[in-house]
Amino acid sequence: MMTAGPGRSAALGAVVPAREFARRPIWRGVVRFARQKPLGFAGALLLLAIVFAAIFAAQIAPYAPNATHAKARLLGPGARFLLGTDEVSRDLLSRIIYGARISLFVGIVSVGVGTVVGAALGVVSGYFRGTVDQVVQRLMDVVLALPALVLAIAIVAMLGTKIVNVMIAVSIVLIPQAARVVRGATLSVRQDLYVDAARALGASDSRIILRHVLPNVLGPIVVLATVTLGSAIITEASLSFLGLGTQPPTASWGQMLSGASRNFFVIDAWLAVVPGLALCTTVFSINVLGDALRDAFDPRLRGR
Amino acid sequence: MSENNYWTRRLGRRTVLRGAAIGAGSLGLLGGLACSSSNNSNNSNGKSNAASATIAAAAGSPAAGAARSGSPVAAGSTPAANIKRGGTINLMADADPPHLDFHRTVSTPVAQWCTLVYNRLLRYRQGADVDPNTFEIEPDLATAMPEQPDPLTYLFKLPAGVKFHNKAPVNGRELTADDVRASFERQGTKKADFVFGYLVDPIEKIETPDPLTVKITLSRPTAPFLSAMAYFITAIAPKEQLADQNLMEKGMIGSGPFIFQEFQSKVAAKFTKNPDYFRKGMPYLDAVTVSIITDNAARLAAFRSQQSDVTVGDELSQELVGALKQSNPNIRVEEFSEAEGYHLMLQQKPPYNDLRVRQALSAGLDRSALIDRLLSGKGEVRTSPIPLGHRQWARPQAQIEAEAKRDVQKAKQLLAAAGHASDISLDVSVSNIREFSKSIMQVMQEQLKEIGVTLNVKVIEQALYLKQEPEHSFDAQSYLLRPYPDPDDLIYPLFYSKGSKNYGQINDPELDALVLKQREALDRIARKAALQDLDSKWGNYQYHVYPLVRTFFMAYQNYVKNYRARNPAEFTRVQETWLDK
Numbered sequence: 001m002m003t004a005g006p007g008r009s010a011a012l013g014a015v016v017p018a019r020e021f022a023r024r025p026i027w028r029g030v031v032r033f034a035r036q037k038p039l040g041f042a043g044a045l046l047l048l049a050i051v052f053a054a055i056f057a058a059q060i061a062p063y064a065p066n067a068t069h070a071k072a073r074l075l076g077p078g079a080r081f082l083l084g085t086d087e088v089s090r091d092l093l094s095r096i097i098y099g100a101r102i103s104l105f106v107g108i109v110s111v112g113v114g115t116v117v118g119a120a121l122g123v124v125s126g127y128f129r130g131t132v133d134q135v136v137q138r139l140m141d142v143v144l145a146l147p148a149l150v151l152a153i154a155i156v157a158m159l160g161t162k163i164v165n166v167m168i169a170v171s172i173v174l175i176p177q178a179a180r181v182v183r184g185a186t187l188s189v190r191q192d193l194y195v196d197a198a199r200a201l202g203a204s205d206s207r208i209i210l211r212h213v214l215p216n217v218l219g220p221i222v223v224l225a226t227v228t229l230g231s232a233i234i235t236e237a238s239l240s241f242l243g244l245g246t247q248p249p250t251a252s253w254g255q256m257l258s259g260a261s262r263n264f265f266v267i268d269a270w271l272a273v274v275p276g277l278a279l280c281t282t283v284f285s286i287n288v289l290g291d292a293l294r295d296a297f298d299p300r301l302r303g304r
Numbered sequence: 305m306s307e308n309n310y311w312t313r314r315l316g317r318r319t320v321l322r323g324a325a326i327g328a329g330s331l332g333l334l335g336g337l338a339c340s341s342s343n344n345s346n347n348s349n350g351k352s353n354a355a356s357a358t359i360a361a362a363a364g365s366p367a368a369g370a371a372r373s374g375s376p377v378a379a380g381s382t383p384a385a386n387i388k389r390g391g392t393i394n395l396m397a398d399a400d401p402p403h404l405d406f407h408r409t410v411s412t413p414v415a416q417w418c419t420l421v422y423n424r425l426l427r428y429r430q431g432a433d434v435d436p437n438t439f440e441i442e443p444d445l446a447t448a449m450p451e452q453p454d455p456l457t458y459l460f461k462l463p464a465g466v467k468f469h470n471k472a473p474v475n476g477r478e479l480t481a482d483d484v485r486a487s488f489e490r491q492g493t494k495k496a497d498f499v500f501g502y503l504v505d506p507i508e509k510i511e512t513p514d515p516l517t518v519k520i521t522l523s524r525p526t527a528p529f530l531s532a533m534a535y536f537i538t539a540i541a542p543k544e545q546l547a548d549q550n551l552m553e554k555g556m557i558g559s560g561p562f563i564f565q566e567f568q569s570k571v572a573a574k575f576t577k578n579p580d581y582f583r584k585g586m587p588y589l590d591a592v593t594v595s596i597i598t599d600n601a602a603r604l605a606a607f608r609s610q611q612s613d614v615t616v617g618d619e620l621s622q623e624l625v626g627a628l629k630q631s632n633p634n635i636r637v638e639e640f641s642e643a644e645g646y647h648l649m650l651q652q653k654p655p656y657n658d659l660r661v662r663q664a665l666s667a668g669l670d671r672s673a674l675i676d677r678l679l680s681g682k683g684e685v686r687t688s689p690i691p692l693g694h695r696q697w698a699r700p701q702a703q704i705e706a707e708a709k710r711d712v713q714k715a716k717q718l719l720a721a722a723g724h725a726s727d728i729s730l731d732v733s734v735s736n737i738r739e740f741s742k743s744i745m746q747v748m749q750e751q752l753k754e755i756g757v758t759l760n761v762k763v764i765e766q767a768l769y770l771k772q773e774p775e776h777s778f779d780a781q782s783y784l785l786r787p788y789p790d791p792d793d794l795i796y797p798l799f800y801s802k803g804s805k806n807y808g809q810i811n812d813p814e815l816d817a818l819v820l821k822q823r824e825a826l827d828r829i830a831r832k833a834a835l836q837d838l839d840s841k842w843g844n845y846q847y848h849v850y851p852l853v854r855t856f857f858m859a860y861q862n863y864v865k866n867y868r869a870r871n872p873a874e875f876t877r878v879q880e881t882w883l884d885k
Contacts, residue, residue: 070677073680074680088678161763248742248763249750263621264621264623264624267627
């Protein structure tokens with residue numbers, strides 16, 4: 001029976017038996033990860049907390065995100081409003097908590113779509129090489145030639161300012177990165193002996209790709225997805241800041257940094273600091289987690 | 305000590321002369337103010353009186369101009385003595401005009417620039433001695449207020465020697481009555497994009513018996529006609545330019561105090577002093593630069609860093625004024641009641657062609673809460689077209705406050721009676737450059753949700769927003785009108801069935817009759833009664849839903865002298881402004 005080949009790092013062809021990973025209990029892996037990569041572990045915990053807040057926003061937030069309050073315009077932090085209020089007399093803390101939903105939702109969906117499409121293109125490109133590879137890679141070159149944010153702005157401008165369109169735009173921006181990384185890994189994997197063996201046994205291309213190549217390029221895909229999640233969240237925030245992303249009154253961090261509130265930054269710095277910190281903290285936690293995962297998947301760096 | 309004793313000190317010859325000069329100067333200033341007040345009271349009643357105010361009296365000389373405007377220069381000195389000539393004033397525009405053809409755009413910057421480049425026959429009084437909430441008329445190009453032999457005929461006299469700017473194809477030729485006729489004829493072009501045609505619509509005939517006389521005959525009595533002649537857009541342009549669409553769109557050639565130099569879209573417009581301006585000695589400034597900054601925060605930053613000398617739009621609020629004064633105690637801030645503002649304009653299609661639905665929207669609004677949430681209390685509730693800013697015409701605020709009380713139950717009943725027991729949804733278009741518009745719609749959205757109406761706020765590009773209006777391609781718009789000087793401007797073009805800004809496609813013969821009644825009432829008291837009658841009956845129409853009137857703030861750098869704009873859309877008095885740097 002054909003099985004998945006050995007696990008392989010993104011950078012090198014160093015081989016770690018895949019089943020060895022599978023046999024380890026998860027909690028031991030977590031403990032080991034926390035011990036070896038404390039910063040990454042802290043990032044993971046922080047990200048989990050943010051995800052938890054986003055999921056249970058309705059239970060955690062003190063007020064509805066769009067509810068306005070009497071005699072509460074541009075208040076600083078206090079007992080009634082822990083992080084103060086905005087120029088429309090809304091509670092900043094509640095909007096921050098609900099804003100996490102938008103940021104994470106857009107980020108995760110965009111990264112998911114972008115990575116899946118990019119990985120598919122990368123595997124096909126790397127596995128078949130030749131003309132297919134040339135066509136796919138030149139297409140990726142065209143997309144990469146445009147700055148990511150400019151491309152996202154152009155796409156949203158064409159499709160219209162809807163949250164779905166923002167996700168489409170961010171996904172398209174992420175596709176070439178995934179395609180490139182996965183293509184590189186595929187080129188390496190396709191030369192391994194177990195791929196030759198499968199081919200000699202008469203396995204079809206689709207079977208080889210799905211059963212042997214894909215499982216062995218999953219490592220870099222996971223790392224890439226984690227790393228690009230941060231940039232996806234930033235891109236969504238940038239689009240919202242420019243008025244092209246989420247529309248009022250939907251609470252999103254980028255949108256909280258833009259529009260009418262910007263006029264009041266000079267007298268109420270909290271309006272900028274609160275969403276800015278939320279954005280920074282989330283992206284920071286994702287980035288350190290991504291770094292730690294990359295190290296964990298890379299046998300050269302394991303244990304350092 | 306004894307030498308410095310005040311009571312025993314001898315008065316020197318110079319001291320006596322200085323005292324006399326100051327006394328004479330103060331008397332002159334008081335006299336000038338008294339005369340101007342007298343002229344205003346004569347002219348403000350909407351009737352055309354025999355000419356009493358002359359251009360010389362209005363602003364014929366620097367001293368007269370400054371004294372008349374009651375400049376905020378050092379008290380006790382003759383303003384003329386303090387005038388500093390030269391320099392460039394940096395102003396701002398809050399939108400990017402699509403073109404410069406002032407007959408064919410509602411763009412506020414184009415109106416602003418018109419008041420720099422062109423003259424009108426008449427103009428609105430402005431200045432430190434003028435209440436920003438009054439709209440009084442005085443001669444501009446005309447030598448005096450027009451003679452009016454009968455209620456339908458107006459005779460305007462033009463001064464000799466007024467020259468257009470020295471630019472091709474006009475090349476500095478004299479302005480004549482033919483140019484006045486050509487200007488009004490083009491303005492009244494019967495096409496949808498000539499949105500200010502309504503101002504000259506009542507004109508039946510324009511005669512020019514000689515090059516310096518314009519005789520205008522109206523088809524029917526029109527109370528706001530003199531106001532129309534003073535309106536920024538009713539500018540007198542040379543007939544050569546009027547005949548050339550390209551010239552109208554790309555440039556401005558007038559007879560006004562400043563010559564148009566260039567307009568760079570989304571950057572700035574530049575103007576330089578007209579050396580041949582017919583008001584000798586004016587303007588005092590060498591140049592005017594108007595930076596186009598559509599972002600509120602950027603405009604505020606420009607003012608704080610003194611890159612701009614005057615604020616222009618929505619960038620100021622009560623809180624920001626406090627902060628500005630803290631960082632720069634010398635700035636001058638004016639606050640006045642808005643003469644117009646944001647409201648909800650509804651398209652007459654189901655379900656909003658049902659009065660009960662419109663009444664429900666109005667009853668569902670908590671206007672006091674809007675003012676509290678959005679303005680920290682700095683504003684007044686509003687339920688009908690004539691805002692508090694039109695002090696001479698508006699109803700007592702107590703009446704409006706009584707109408708403004710929220711009644712959620714009544715709103716729900718009205719909706720149910722109209723067959724909308726379940727939720728109804730309304731798409732509201734909001735311009736991307738109007739931040740207050742976005743804010744007010746968000747709070748209205750929250751309030752109307754309680755009565756079962758879902759407002760979907762659609763923020764769109766300003767160009768697309770403006771395009772929606774003549775195409776009627778909107779359900780509702782968060783509509784902004786700039787402060788118009790006559791209440792007719794807030795009613796006739798919007799609600800009259802054939803009005804040029806009837807974007808909501810209103811066709812209501814009963815309302816038409818009320819609109820025309822106030823328009824044709826030449827007697828000021830009768831007109832006020834007609835206007836207030838329409839205003840008080842607005843609950844029976846509600847084609848637009850009015851939420852509030854803001855307190856409007858304008859800030860000036862301390863070195864900007866003799867400039868007090870009543871209306872941020874008007875730069876007329878920049879010609880009398882100087883910079884004391």
